[in-house]
Amino acid sequence: MPTRSTLSLTLVAATAFSLVAARNWAQNNELNVQFHGFQDVRGVTVLSPTVDLSQDYTERTSLRINYGLDTIAAASDSCVRCHRDGANSHRQVVGFSATRKYNDLKLTVGGAYSQENFYRSTTGLASVSRDLANANTTVAGGFSFSLNQPVLHPMPESENQYQSNGFVSVTQTLTKSTIAQAGYEIEHVSGYQNNPYLRADVNGVLVLGQVPDLRTRQTLSARLRQALPASTYLEADYRRYTDDWEVKSNTVSLGLSHYFRPEFLLALAYRRYDQTGAYFWAPAYTGIPQYYTADFRLEPFASNNYTGRIELAPKTSWWLLPEGTALMVQYERYEADNGFHAAIVSTGLRMPLKVINRK
Numbered sequence: 001m002p003t004r005s006t007l008s009l010t011l012v013a014a015t016a017f018s019l020v021a022a023r024n025w026a027q028n029n030e031l032n033v034q035f036h037g038f039q040d041v042r043g044v045t046v047l048s049p050t051v052d053l054s055q056d057y058t059e060r061t062s063l064r065i066n067y068g069l070d071t072i073a074a075a076s077d078s079c080v081r082c083h084r085d086g087a088n089s090h091r092q093v094v095g096f097s098a099t100r101k102y103n104d105l106k107l108t109v110g111g112a113y114s115q116e117n118f119y120r121s122t123t124g125l126a127s128v129s130r131d132l133a134n135a136n137t138t139v140a141g142g143f144s145f146s147l148n149q150p151v152l153h154p155m156p157e158s159e160n161q162y163q164s165n166g167f168v169s170v171t172q173t174l175t176k177s178t179i180a181q182a183g184y185e186i187e188h189v190s191g192y193q194n195n196p197y198l199r200a201d202v203n204g205v206l207v208l209g210q211v212p213d214l215r216t217r218q219t220l221s222a223r224l225r226q227a228l229p230a231s232t233y234l235e236a237d238y239r240r241y242t243d244d245w246e247v248k249s250n251t252v253s254l255g256l257s258h259y260f261r262p263e264f265l266l267a268l269a270y271r272r273y274d275q276t277g278a279y280f281w282a283p284a285y286t287g288i289p290q291y292y293t294a295d296f297r298l299e300p301f302a303s304n305n306y307t308g309r310i311e312l313a314p315k316t317s318w319w320l321l322p323e324g325t326a327l328m329v330q331y332e333r334y335e336a337d338n339g340f341h342a343a344i345v346s347t348g349l350r351m352p353l354k355v356i357n358r359k
Helices: 004-021
Strands: 030-040 045-056 061-073 089-102 105-116 119-132 137-150 161-175 178-191 199-202 205-208 214-228 232-243 248-261 264-275 301-312 326-336 341-352
Touching: none
Parallel strands: none
Antiparallel strands: 030 045, 030 341, 045 061, 061 089, 089 105, 105 119, 119 137, 137 161, 161 178, 178 214, 199 205, 214 232, 232 248, 248 264, 264 301, 301 326, 326 341
16 A cells, blocks of 8 residues: 555645646546556566646646655565665656647646655657648657656766657547547667666676667657447557567557447457567676666566456446546556566546636
C-alpha cells in the first residue's frame, strides 16, 4: 500500500490542481486520477498514483497539468556493490503543457521534470498540428529536448545526457468508420549512456559497463482504428524501431473493445514485441573489449503482453461523484523469453469538472 507521505503528496497535488481549475472559465474540463501497481519476478514492487488535470482556460486555450509518484521497493536497476537485494526508491514527475488554437492550427508548448534518488530529468517540448481537407486530414510535428542527469552512485558525482527528439505524423479519415495514422520519429542521444547500477562480467570480474556516448534512434509507426457493427471497435498498431547500436525491434498490437451498454465497456488487447541485441552485447566478455554491458534492455528477447480493461460510466451521478464520472480497472500480464515476468494492476477515476463562468 502507499505510504502516508505518498498519499499526502497526491492529495496536495490534487488540491493544487483544483485551485487552478477554480480560476478558469472552462466548459470541457476533466480530472483523471489513476493508481498503478506493478510487481515482477525479481521482487520489484512499484506503486504509482497519478493525477492529470485538463482545463479549458479560454475558448482557444487549454492547459494540462499532471503529477505522478512512484514508490519503488527493491529497485531493479540497483547498485550490486551497495544494495545486492535492491534499494527502495521513489520518483516524482510533474508535467505542464498549454495548447493554443488558431482556426485549423494548434500549437502546444510544455515541459516536464522528474526527480528520483539517483536520477534527474528536465524536458521541454513544442508541437504543432493542422487540420486539412475539412478536418479529414491532420498533419502534426514536434520537437523535445531533455537533460538527463544520472548520479554515479555510490559516488556523489553526476553525468549529463542530452536527448533530442523530433516527430511528424499524418492522420487520415478514410471512411466514416475508419481512421489511419502514419508517423516517423528520430531521436539523438549524446553524453553518458552507461547504466551506473549494473556490472558486466569481463574476464570473470564484475565491472561498470562501457557503451558508446552517441546513439541515433529511428521509429516508423502505423495505426488503424476501425468501428465495427454492434458498438465494437478494433485497434491495430505496428511499430518498427532501429538504431545505430544495431538494436532492431518490431511491435504489433491488436485490441478489441465492446460496449455491452453505453455505460459499460470491456476491452482486450495483445502486444507482441521482439528485438535484436546491440552489436556489443554479450552475456559475458573475455579479452579487452571496447564496449561491454549488463543492461538487459540491450539483449535480444521477445515478449508478450496481455491486457484486460473494464470501464464503468453511469449516466447519472453516483455516490458523491458528478455525472459523467468514469471508473476504470485494468490488468496486464507481461511475459518475456529472458525470464522476466510482471503483473500490472491499474485503477482510474475520470471526473468532469464543471466550473461556473465568471463574468
